[in-house]
Amino acid sequence: QVQLVQSGAEVKKPGASVKVSCKASGYTFTSYGISWVRQAPGQGLEWMGWISAYNGNTNYAQKLQGRVTMTTDTSTSTAYMELRSLRSDDTAVYYCARGGVVPAAQFDYWGQGTLVTVSS
Amino acid sequence: QSVLTQPPSASGTPGQRVTISCSGSSSNIGSNYVYWYQQLPGTAPKLLIYRNNQRPSGVPDRFSGSKSGTSASLAISGLRSEDEADYYCAAWDDSLSGPPVVFGGGTKLTVL
Numbered sequence: 001q002v003q004l005v006q007s008g009a010e011v012k013k014p015g016a017s018v019k020v021s022c023k024a025s026g027y028t029f030t031s032y033g034i035s036w037v038r039q040a041p042g043q044g045l046e047w048m049g050w051i052s053a054y055n056g057n058t059n060y061a062q063k064l065q066g067r068v069t070m071t072t073d074t075s076t077s078t079a080y081m082e083l084r085s086l087r088s089d090d091t092a093v094y095y096c097a098r099g100g101v102v103p104a105a106q107f108d109y110w111g112q113g114t115l116v117t118v119s120s
Numbered sequence: 121q122s123v124l125t126q127p128p129s130a131s132g133t134p135g136q137r138v139t140i141s142c143s144g145s146s147s148n149i150g151s152n153y154v155y156w157y158q159q160l161p162g163t164a165p166k167l168l169i170y171r172n173n174q175r176p177s178g179v180p181d182r183f184s185g186s187k188s189g190t191s192a193s194l195a196i197s198g199l200r201s202e203d204e205a206d207y208y209c210a211a212w213d214d215s216l217s218g219p220p221v222v223f224g225g226g227t228k229l230t231v232l
Contacts, residue, residue: 035221037165044122045157045165045208047221061219095164105155105210105221108176110164 002026004096004111011117012086019082020114022096029077030054033099035107036070036081038092048094050103051079059103086118123148124209126224133232137197140227142209144190148222152212154192156185159206159226168207169194196229204231 007021022034036048049060051070058070069082079096094114097107125143132138142154156169167176169185172192184195192211196203209224 044226045210045223047210047219047223050221059220063219097165103212103220105153105212106167106170107155107157107165108167108170110166113164 002098002109004098004109006094006096006111006114009115009117011119013120014087014118016086016118017082017084018086018116019080020094020096020116022079022081022111024053024077024079024098027098029072030074031101033101033103034070034072034079035097035099035103037095037097037107039095039113040089040092043092046092047105048081050099052101053079054101083116086116088118090116091118092116122225123213123218123222124211124224126207126209126227128225129228129230131230131232132196132199134199134201136199137195138199138229139196140194140207140209140229142192142194142224144192144211144222146190147215148190148211148213149187149192150190151214154185154187155210156183156194157208157210159208161205165208199231201231204229 003025005023033052035050051058071080096111098109153171157165158168159165172187173185206226208226213222
């Protein structure tokens with residue numbers, strides 16, 4: 001069965017960086033893409049970007065350009081999302097979700113979420 | 121302020137039919153598929169409806185989606201207590217002024 005398992009919760013200081021991992025299993029990793037979606041406490045869903053696991057192409061939300069980098073390691077079927085220059089409003093649960101070979105709004109499997117807390 | 125507009129709350133009694141609306145524009149709902157996600161308390165979202173009105177395997181046929189123009193709706197018939205959750209609509213957005221994937225602000229469904 002398809003599973004996306006994310007790394008554990010993180011606590012970071014403002015200005016620091018965080019890197020969240022998402023290990024996929026149960027499907028051919030390079031046949032799909034991975035999107036990252038975050039959810040601030042008590043708030044709605046916000047799309048952060050997408051990466052093709054096939055060729056590494058990316059599409060980032062404009063508001064995060066320059067601060068976010070999404071990568072994949074096909075040898076371990078793992079996707080990564082790194083967010084730099086963290087601010088308090090980056091505090092959120094970060095989800096990885098399986099998407100298509102091109103960026104789209106369809107996410108058929110989701111990771112369990114990783115809470116990132118940014119606090120001094 | 122979300123690009124797609126949903127009512128913040130909805131409610132119904134067991135067995136009732138409820139609908140949740142999602143309003144957008146020509147650059148998103150008007151020209152692209154709509155997706156619906158269900159988020160039970162404390163869990164990750166789950167795909168409920170894809171391509172406007174298709175149900176993934178395992179989603180009960182009590183859930184149905186529709187789209188007309190720049191609006192979409194999610195209908196839940198035979199409401200059950202386990203349907204109490206947050207529901208989000210999503211769509212691709214062709215405008216270059218914001219992110220290409222946009223979500224509604226979410227609707228909290230309460231089963232009375």
